[in-house]
Amino acid sequence: MKYSQHEIRMPAMKRGCHLVTDRILKEIGSSLSGYKVGLANVFIQHTSASLTINENADPDVRKDMETFLSQTVPEGRGAPWVHTDEGPDDMPAHVKSSMFGASLTIPITQGRLNLGTWQGIWLCEHRDHASGRNIIVTLQGE
Numbered sequence: 001m002k003y004s005q006h007e008i009r010m011p012a013m014k015r016g017c018h019l020v021t022d023r024i025l026k027e028i029g030s031s032l033s034g035y036k037v038g039l040a041n042v043f044i045q046h047t048s049a050s051l052t053i054n055e056n057a058d059p060d061v062r063k064d065m066e067t068f069l070s071q072t073v074p075e076g077r078g079a080p081w082v083h084t085d086e087g088p089d090d091m092p093a094h095v096k097s098s099m100f101g102a103s104l105t106i107p108i109t110q111g112r113l114n115l116g117t118w119q120g121i122w123l124c125e126h127r128d129h130a131s132g133r134n135i136i137v138t139l140q141g142e
Helices: 021-032 059-072 090-100
Strands: 002-010 016-019 037-044 049-055 103-109 119-125 133-141
Touching: 002 021, 016 059, 021 037, 021 119, 021 133, 037 049, 049 059, 049 090, 049 103, 059 119, 090 119, 119 133
Parallel strands: none
Antiparallel strands: 002 133, 016 119, 037 103, 037 133, 049 119
């Protein structure tokens, strides 16, 4: 069994869901190709952004997901949150992050992430003015 780990610094992104599969593959590609079978753990080191796997073809799906999140988790005047240390989008960002989660586990097959045809990795930014984000990818297998 072998392991490798990569830290990827993502640039600051506007609020919304962003397809980041290609960026991650660019960073891990040389290591990934050495695995016949295994698992990739993709982890974001933040509590106000999240990761999910979803549609990789139609960008309208990402827009619709952001609409759903904004309607489901209220912010601003009248929102029920007590924690507002970093502004009115702070607590809603934490809630949204917990809804999607901080990590993904993806099978590795013949040196590739074994995602479905229409699947891609999304980084969901839940803040209006976030800085860049750190993603840790750990590969394990043979």
